[in-house]
Amino acid sequence: MKKTMQISASVLLVLSLLLASLIGTSVNAEPIPTVSLDEWYEQWDNDADLDAGIVLAPGSDETERYLRWYAPADSGEGYVLLSTDADLLNFERFEATFTVTPENDRSYAAVVTGLAADTTYYYSCRTQTEQSKTYSFKTLASSDFSAIYVNDIHVSEDEADELNIAKQSYTYSTMLDAALSRNADISIALSAGDQASEGLREEYLGLASAPAMKSLSFAGTIGNHDKKGVAYKDFFNYPNEDTQAAVQSYIGGDYWFVKGNALFLSMDSNNSSMQEHDRFIEEAVSANPDVQWRVLMFHHELFGGRIESREQENELLRICWTPLMDKYNVDLVLSGHSHYYSISNVMSGKTTQQSLVGQSSVSNPEGTIYMASGSINRPRSAEDPPLGENVAFAYLTQEIIYNIIDFTDTTLTINSYTVESGECFNTFTIEKTIPQSEREIGKLPFYYSFVKLLGRIAMMGNNIGRYYDYRTAGLLGNRKFSLSEALMGK
């Protein structure tokens, strides 16, 4: 507890510096430096203290928030105190459940519910032996909202450099602060996979250490690098997570939530069992038929085409995924993996339905637009490999890219910036005045049953390989799986 208090004091210092930097900023202000890297190092502690491990996530809708945090094995029962008062007066208490981590710590999960619109809430995550500081978040006043979208944050452990995680967490935190200095009302961060490079607990602790993570809802996605370890599952608590999947990844599955007038579908594109994804989207869409925007996040970029050696895999992914976008009228796909920025034409299946080359907006597109952004900690070199034929706009830079997406009931505007230059290098608006409810659910092509069957078999094979990798690396701790559990990834 003493240690928690020491760390809390240092985190408080970081927070106060950050708050000081944010006061007086306004929309379109230049990015403002927060703490320096030296100051960050000084305050760095990568142990699993209660405050560092807290991650706030969206709820099923704006009346909820999901939380997860770490605490030692002997912490007793966990709970969250929530109040509209900064001193937590008249608090409401929400009980937490916990799972035991491979390191024999506890990962607590809680949901706070009954949230009113346009209200600032204060919360503290607690156990019988530990308590976090008080943090706050704000609920939306209307269906308009703004989101940060990034991918491939790649907080990475580096055995040769023990400060690498600290340094890369700082880069991530600075990016969040740059976005918030432009628009302090941003309420959610969308991350399209590869939050960490090795899937290790220390990497996710680094990610969670960014002070803004305590007030922004963080919506992540499983990337191929997240799957290298098993810690992802212990850091994120998401609503409507798919528990029905026969075959899934060890570290989690698809989930959905509604924010404003947008349905977000966060999908695990490492899982080739398309049967699960089709059923999951159908359930999510049926539960929210009138929500105007359908935004799907998954890790693997389909159309950028920058990395030639991946094109065979990409073609398989296009065969698997594009029929689902058509069937469910997905407006926008946010992805990553290539670490190259691109926005596609309006796509129908695998082909261009409407070219967007030279355009900065589109009205009522009859198809899906796919986007990928650069990596936060692993930007690509300035080489200029050939682009996919369906790309409408691409941007090459070694700087750190972040995107702010503004949602209204009828428009979705993407503004893309780099941290270093502070410049907006691309703006793109999708206007949609036709209600989503007037668009009919489509049909899958005749061959898709084979895609589902082969995809499921491939995923079971993948799970077995992954299971032995995890065991060999000693990542599962005392967890043991039967053969069927190993095959099914749970």
Ligand SMILES: [Fe+2]
């Ligand atoms: Fe990546």
